[in-house]
Amino acid sequence: MSVDFLIKRAKEIQVVIDSHALEIEKLDQEIGDGDHIFNIQRGIKLVIELEPIIKDLSMSKALNQISMKVLSGIGGSSGALFGTLFMTMAKSGNLDKAIDYKKGIEMFASGVEAVKQRGKADVGEKTMMDVLIPVADCLKKGIQNNKNPKDLMREAIETAEKGMLSTKNLLATKGRASFLGKRSIGHIDPGARSSQLMIKTVCTSILNS
Amino acid sequence: MKKFMNSSDDFLKESLQGFGAAHKDIVTCHYDPIFIIRSQPTKKGKVALITGGGSGHEPMHGGFVGYGMLDAACPGFVFSSPSPDQMIAAIEKVESDAGVLFIVKNYSGDIMNFQMAAEMMTGPSETVMTNDDVAVEDSSFTTGRRGVAATVIVEKIVGSLAESGGSLQECKNLGDKINKNSGSMGVALSSCIVPAAGKPTFELGADEMEFGVGIHGEPGRRRDKIKSAQEITNELLNAIIEDLKPENKDEILLFVNGMGGTPLSELYLIYDNAKKTLDNKNIKIARSLVGNYCTSLEMQGASITLTKLDQETVNHWDSAVHTAAIRWGM
Numbered sequence: 001m002s003v004d005f006l007i008k009r010a011k012e013i014q015v016v017i018d019s020h021a022l023e024i025e026k027l028d029q030e031i032g033d034g035d036h037i038f039n040i041q042r043g044i045k046l047v048i049e050l051e052p053i054i055k056d057l058s059m060s061k062a063l064n065q066i067s068m069k070v071l072s073g074i075g076g077s078s079g080a081l082f083g084t085l086f087m088t089m090a091k092s093g094n095l096d097k098a099i100d101y102k103k104g105i106e107m108f109a110s111g112v113e114a115v116k117q118r119g120k121a122d123v124g125e126k127t128m129m130d131v132l133i134p135v136a137d138c139l140k141k142g143i144q145n146n147k148n149p150k151d152l153m154r155e156a157i158e159t160a161e162k163g164m165l166s167t168k169n170l171l172a173t174k175g176r177a178s179f180l181g182k183r184s185i186g187h188i189d190p191g192a193r194s195s196q197l198m199i200k201t202v203c204t205s206i207l208n209s
Numbered sequence: 210m211k212k213f214m215n216s217s218d219d220f221l222k223e224s225l226q227g228f229g230a231a232h233k234d235i236v237t238c239h240y241d242p243i244f245i246i247r248s249q250p251t252k253k254g255k256v257a258l259i260t261g262g263g264s265g266h267e268p269m270h271g272g273f274v275g276y277g278m279l280d281a282a283c284p285g286f287v288f289s290s291p292s293p294d295q296m297i298a299a300i301e302k303v304e305s306d307a308g309v310l311f312i313v314k315n316y317s318g319d320i321m322n323f324q325m326a327a328e329m330m331t332g333p334s335e336t337v338m339t340n341d342d343v344a345v346e347d348s349s350f351t352t353g354r355r356g357v358a359a360t361v362i363v364e365k366i367v368g369s370l371a372e373s374g375g376s377l378q379e380c381k382n383l384g385d386k387i388n389k390n391s392g393s394m395g396v397a398l399s400s401c402i403v404p405a406a407g408k409p410t411f412e413l414g415a416d417e418m419e420f421g422v423g424i425h426g427e428p429g430r431r432r433d434k435i436k437s438a439q440e441i442t443n444e445l446l447n448a449i450i451e452d453l454k455p456e457n458k459d460e461i462l463l464f465v466n467g468m469g470g471t472p473l474s475e476l477y478l479i480y481d482n483a484k485k486t487l488d489n490k491n492i493k494i495a496r497s498l499v500g501n502y503c504t505s506l507e508m509q510g511a512s513i514t515l516t517k518l519d520q521e522t523v524n525h526w527d528s529a530v531h532t533a534a535i536r537w538g539m
Contacts, residue, residue: 077318
């Protein structure tokens with residue numbers, strides 16, 4: 001994986017998120033304040049615009065630039081959380097221009113752990129962590145057990161989907177939906193949906209490569 | 210959607226440019242990154258009060274930057290938290306060798322971004338987190354109560370203490386005390402439209418109201434049929450009083466806040482109805498504030514805040530203040 005990988009995935013994610021924009025906006029209007037989709041779309045656009053600046057950098061340096069860009073350019077919870085994700089991934093990487101698949105998973109898992117600390121949210125609280133934590137766990141376990149990469153990507157896609165769907169019947173205890181109390185039950189969390197779509201996009205690309 | 214705007218991308222910048230130009234004797238706006246500071250530099254040895262939050266709540270917070278209140282405000286996009294680079298840039302301009310007090314409303318995004326700023330900065334800082342909204346059940350396992358209109362009261366009273374030479378720790382303690390002694394609850398009669406979204410955040414029937422609404426139009430306790438002003442006022446007051454438990458002889462500040470789309474005539478009517486109810490309960494109104502201070506764009510609605518006062522806090526409330534939105538005593 002290289003910076004080129006990151007940029008290509010960002011462009012694919014942009015297409016997928018745009019095609020689900022109305023759905024995500026509606027989910028957020030049901031239990032949030034409706035701005036999640038705009039924050040995500042703005043963030044993806046900013047990452048893609050970084051291409052000329054980051055294309056020749058190491059993964060770590062590129063991820064650092066991405067983290068500062070989403071932190072300042074998205075704002076809100078999403079900016080802080082995605083900023084933390086990329087910043088920690090950058091820190092746990094190295095200065096190589098390309099990294100292998102195992103290193104990529106390690107970096108992602110350490111990023112997810114940092115996001116968990118930043119947002120003080122765990123599995124079962126009806127947030128994007130219901131997708132990110134199980135996926136990171138599944139990937140870590142997969143590399144420990146030397147699982148076939150393609151099978152592991154399929155498993156990650158399923159895990160993300162399951163995590164996203166699980167938020168429907170959860171009571172929100174973190175984030176803006178928590179203010180709704182019991183009224184939050186019965187709605188899929190918009191943050192869980194957007195992160196599931198991003199994970200699915202990246203994993204599908206690896207699967208088809 | 211009908212709004213005075215040219216493009217949703219330029220909404221915040223053009224609005225701030227107007228604000229900065231109209232009040233250039235009080236504030237200076239910076240745009241990359243965005244923050245607002247006093248036009249007169251913060252004096253040496255004074256604790257710097259820095260706050261921020263999503264835009265769309267004007268005059269909160271930029272309208273409270275000035276003598277006797279805030280040193281800097283960092284506005285985010287509409288209803289979206291500002292980012293740490295804004296706080297860091299503001300700190301560089303206003304930090305004056307006495308530390309930085311952040312005043313942050315309890316919303317996940319604001320809390321996370323201010324935390325990151327506190328981690329990134331070098332000097333001492335403390336944070337007062339406001340969470341006065343009694344509509345939300347508080348619990349250590351959840352995000353907890355929202356910070357809403359009482360933030361204005363905290364900013365005024367702590368701003369006065371900082372101006373009179375209070376230390377960072379004293380300012381932090383007083384801020385926590387005012388927050389603890391305050392309770393708020395709001396009701397919406399209509400939704401609001403985020404410029405980038407271009408349509409109402411939620412749908413409300415012609416005869417419905419959202420009870421316990423948050424300051425971003427996020428739903429509250431329940432949706433109800435509209436009632437008389439006196440009934441709505443009593444329900445808001447009862448929820449606050451149940452939480453705040455003011456004693457008979459307590460003196461309170463009664464703050465009737467408009468959400469942006471409700472005329473002052475209705476806010477004063479609510480004030481009248483609230484006063485009758487408080488008089489009946491022998492709760493003495495010592496100070497008052499009525500107006501649009503913590504708004505939700507064009508939302509029709511209002512919130513009531515009660516703050517228990519004592520001699521120290523009354524003195525700080527009365528002290529001179531000169532900001533774009535609040536000015537008295539000078």
